[in-house]
Amino acid sequence: MVDLSVKIGSLKLKNPVLTASGTFGYGRDYDDYLNIDQLGGIVTKTITLKPREGNPMPRIAETPAGMLNSIGLSNVGVDAYLAEKLPKLKKIDTAVIANVAGETLEEYGKIVRLIQAHPRIDGIEINISCPNVNQGGIAFGTDPEIIAQLVRIVRQETEKPIIIKLTPNVTDISEVALAAQESGADAVSCMNTLRGMGIDIDTKRPLLHNIVGGLSGPAVKPVALAKVYDTVQALRIPVIGIGGIMTWKDAVEFFLAGATAIQVGTLNFVDPSGSIKIINGLKSYCMEKQIDKITDLIGGMIESAKF
Amino acid sequence: MSWLNVEDKIAGCKWIPELSSNQGLLYKQIVKGYSVTHTCEILEQQPITDNIYRMRIKAGEIVRSARPGQFVNIRITSGIDPLLRRPFSIHRIDSDKGEIVLLYRVIGRGTELMSKMPPGNSVDIMGPLGNGFNIQFPFDHAVIVAGGMGSAPVFFLMDELRKSDKKITLLWGAREGVEIFQENELRDQGIDLQIATENSSKGYSGFVTDLLEIYLSKHKDGHACSGFVCGPECMIKKVQEIILSCDFQWQASLEERMACGVGVCLGCAILNRKKGLQMVCKEGPVFNLREIQFNG
Numbered sequence: 001m002v003d004l005s006v007k008i009g010s011l012k013l014k015n016p017v018l019t020a021s022g023t024f025g026y027g028r029d030y031d032d033y034l035n036i037d038q039l040g041g042i043v044t045k046t047i048t049l050k051p052r053e054g055n056p057m058p059r060i061a062e063t064p065a066g067m068l069n070s071i072g073l074s075n076v077g078v079d080a081y082l083a084e085k086l087p088k089l090k091k092i093d094t095a096v097i098a099n100v101a102g103e104t105l106e107e108y109g110k111i112v113r114l115i116q117a118h119p120r121i122d123g124i125e126i127n128i129s130c131p132n133v134n135q136g137g138i139a140f141g142t143d144p145e146i147i148a149q150l151v152r153i154v155r156q157e158t159e160k161p162i163i164i165k166l167t168p169n170v171t172d173i174s175e176v177a178l179a180a181q182e183s184g185a186d187a188v189s190c191m192n193t194l195r196g197m198g199i200d201i202d203t204k205r206p207l208l209h210n211i212v213g214g215l216s217g218p219a220v221k222p223v224a225l226a227k228v229y230d231t232v233q234a235l236r237i238p239v240i241g242i243g244g245i246m247t248w249k250d251a252v253e254f255f256l257a258g259a260t261a262i263q264v265g266t267l268n269f270v271d272p273s274g275s276i277k278i279i280n281g282l283k284s285y286c287m288e289k290q291i292d293k294i295t296d297l298i299g300g301m302i303e304s305a306k307f
Numbered sequence: 308m309s310w311l312n313v314e315d316k317i318a319g320c321k322w323i324p325e326l327s328s329n330q331g332l333l334y335k336q337i338v339k340g341y342s343v344t345h346t347c348e349i350l351e352q353q354p355i356t357d358n359i360y361r362m363r364i365k366a367g368e369i370v371r372s373a374r375p376g377q378f379v380n381i382r383i384t385s386g387i388d389p390l391l392r393r394p395f396s397i398h399r400i401d402s403d404k405g406e407i408v409l410l411y412r413v414i415g416r417g418t419e420l421m422s423k424m425p426p427g428n429s430v431d432i433m434g435p436l437g438n439g440f441n442i443q444f445p446f447d448h449a450v451i452v453a454g455g456m457g458s459a460p461v462f463f464l465m466d467e468l469r470k471s472d473k474k475i476t477l478l479w480g481a482r483e484g485v486e487i488f489q490e491n492e493l494r495d496q497g498i499d500l501q502i503a504t505e506n507s508s509k510g511y512s513g514f515v516t517d518l519l520e521i522y523l524s525k526h527k528d529g530h531a532c533s534g535f536v537c538g539p540e541c542m543i544k545k546v547q548e549i550i551l552s553c554d555f556q557w558q559a560s561l562e563e564r565m566a567c568g569v570g571v572c573l574g575c576a577i578l579n580r581k582k583g584l585q586m587v588c589k590e591g592p593v594f595n596l597r598e599i600q601f602n603g
Contacts, residue, residue: 025571033344053576053584056602060566060574065388067566074573074584218387246387269567270382270390271344272433 002286003293004279006040006260008238009161009186011123013095013261015040016294017251017279020242020265021099021125021165022046022071026085027092033272038279041095043263044085046127048101049111051077055132061198061207066219066244067266068196070132070210073101078114086120096120097163101127105146109153116158123160126150129167129192131214141167141192144179151183161186163240168227169195174234181237189240189263191227194220217266218244225257232258232299246274248281258299344382345369345432349424350406356485358413359456360422361398367405369434373397375464376439376560376593379407380568381421382431389417391566394588396460396537397435410459436568437592440464440535440558447531448474450522452546454515454538455481460560461537469496477501478522480515480538484508516545529555536560536596544601557596563587 004015018041024030026044036042054074061068076085081098089096098121102108108126115121128141128150140146147164154162164180166173168191177188193214198207224243231239241259245251246267254262267274282294291297351363369379380392398410413422424430442449442464449468453461458479465475476499481487483506493500502510503518511518515538526532534557536546543559550557563575570589578600579585585594 022573023571029569029571053578054573057576058564058574059576060564060572062389062391065390067391069572069574071573074576217390266390269572270392272567272569273344 002283002291003295004040004282004286005293006238006295006298008123008163008240008261011095011161011186013040015279015282016255016259016261017275017282018043018095018097018240018261018263019268019275020263021127022069023265023268026076026081027089027096030268030272034276037093038276039094040261040279041097041122043097043099043125044081045075046073046099046101046130047075047078047081047111047115048073048103049078049107051075051080056209058207058209059213061213063196063198063207063215063217064219066196066215066217067269068198068208068213068215069193070208070213072132072210073127073130078111082115082118086118089120095122097123097125099125099127099165101130101133103133105140105150105153108140108150109157112154112157116160121160123163123186124154124158125163125165125189126154127165127192129165129169131167131169131193131195131212132210138167138169138192141165141176142170144176147176147179148183151180151185155184163187163189165189165192166227166231167192168223168243173227174230177231177239178234181235185237187238187240187260188231188235189242190231190259191220191224191243194223216244218246218250220244221246221250225253228254228259229257245278246270248278248285251278251282252285252297255294255297256299256301258301260295260298345434346429347432349426349428349430351426352422352424354422355410355488359486360411360413362409362411362421364407364409364430364432365405366407366432369397369407369432370400370402370405373400373407373435373463374439375442375467376460376558377435377437378460378568378588378592379409379432379434380436380565381433383417383420385431389420391417392433392568393417393421394436394565394568396560396592397463398459399462399466410456410462412456433568437588438590440560440593442467442471442473442533444533445531446473446533446555448476448533450532450534451475451477452515452519452534452536452538452542453477453479454542455486457536457538457542457560457562459537461535464535465493465496465498475499476522478503478515478518480504480518480542481509482506484510514542514545516542516549519546519549523549523553529553534558534596540601543596543599547596547599547601550596558593559596559599560593561587561591561599563592 055072196215221244241254
């Protein structure tokens with residue numbers, strides 16, 4: 001039997017496969033398509049203090065092997081999240097990580113304070129990397145000074161694991177990742193979407209109303225893998241790999257690059273049970289390679305391309 | 308029972324071959340009722356014009372619960388490009404044979420690839436998705452406005468309406484006459500068919516919305532009538548203006564870019580005047596026309 005369990009700070013996951021924020025709703029939307037209990041965990045849609053409608057349409061577009069989105073953190077708000085969404089997760093047997101965002105540092109502190117004591121929340125992922133909002137989001141994710149302040153603020157509010165979701169849209173990701181670690185984060189997740197855009201050449205109009213959005217899907221996987229590798233080199237806390245993972249083979253690459261766990265995002269839209277296929281694929285790979293524990297795989301890349 | 312599909316086995320799902328036709332197999336999942344996705348065989352690809360196709364698919368599971376106005380989300384390739392599924396409304400079903408028919412126009416790379424899939428190939432289908440037209444209320448006469456590919460779900464709708472002996476008026480608009488098909492069959496079925504084409508090649512010369520204005524001016528008494536509209540947004544917007552003085556209910560089926568098809572990605576939002584933000588894929592694609600807030 002392969003031991004797939006991993007630890008993110010004090011949080012033990014039965015396996016290292018989570019569903020990424022914004023691609024799995026508030027947890028129950030894909031109930032018809034997979035057994036959620038088989039997942040290592042779910043990260044729920046980013047919530048903010050007040051409900052948000054998000055950006056005007058069109059706010060998604062397809063690009064080669066990828067998709068652009070500018071949803072703009074459309075969400076039900078923290079009150080409805082606590083009153084309506086979390087109770088529906090009461091009976092599921094998997095880790096629940098809430099994802100939060102604010103427009104100011106104080107708002108981040110406030111929203112973490114409001115949700116952190118809820119028994120169903122096992123960890124909190126802090127979104128400082130959304131490219132589609134004017135306030136907060138990515139503006140906080142690119143400045144190591146602000147990240148340090150923000151992490152100190154949310155750290156004061158909770159003992160539960162705090163995961164900082166990083167943006168790739170920086171010159172040096174290890175710099176921002178270090179700021180998160182040194183200020184008390186338990187882990188980082190790497191990465192949010194890459195800034196991207198597309199133009200319809202017949203109408204000469206942008207594909208998205210917001211013009212620029214976030215690129216995700218298999219097109220970004222090599223970029224994500226390099227960001228994970230860079231981050232892992234700089235940190236001692238766990239790194240959760242995200243970016244274009246479509247198969248268990250992609251997942252294995254992220255573990256070899258040093259990720260402790262992974263999140264599946266865009267794949268959920270294409271194949272709602274894809275995350276479960278990845279878990280089973282990882283199991284088979286470990287058995288075949290005679291790996292007893294998935295943790296033995298982490299950072300296992302041999303740093304020489306020559307055989 | 309046999310394990311036939313490694314991918315599905317990996318997904319932790321048990322499948323049994325439900326029925327077999329030629330080389331294609333339809334699988335039915337029997338554990339815990341996950342609907343998962345259906346692997347369905349293409350039976351026929353029939354070109355209607357140089358870019359409109361009719362595709363017949365063996366899909367017993369989908370047929371069993373499909374209602375007019377619902378759609379399916381099709382994965383064109385098992386690879387990564389084109390990445391996202393493509394939504395298509397169900398054009399018709401054959402309950403006895405367990406088949407669905409899609410009517411689609413080639414407008415991009417996804418539909419281009421789809422049009423080249425030969426019969427015998429399989430497609431990965433999610434569905435039926437969304438909420439269809441509501442026809443379970445008392446009315447006698449359906450007034451239907453269809454524009455362009457909006458004609459696709461209207462055929463399924465009319466098939467169901469005829470089962471309960473509703474009188475049907477179909478106002479059908481297209482760019483050109485060749486996109487209008489089965490006129491004789493429709494008229495033989497007793498449907499009051501009126502055609503408008505933008506290039507004047509068939510029927511009224513102009514927009515189908517003009518036909519609606521003319522129709523409503525001649526039929527002031529909307530008693531026991533119910534309206535249905537499906538087509539491009541600009542047409543539906545115009546219909547919304549025209550029916551302001553109309554005293555019966557109108558349902559509109561909207562088209563929107565979507566990714567997931569089940570209300571998760573939030574990519575296909577519309578503003579409902581009464582209910583706020585709603586997703587075309589999940590709360591729609593059929594809405595009360597008067598409640599839709601169009602931009603600008």
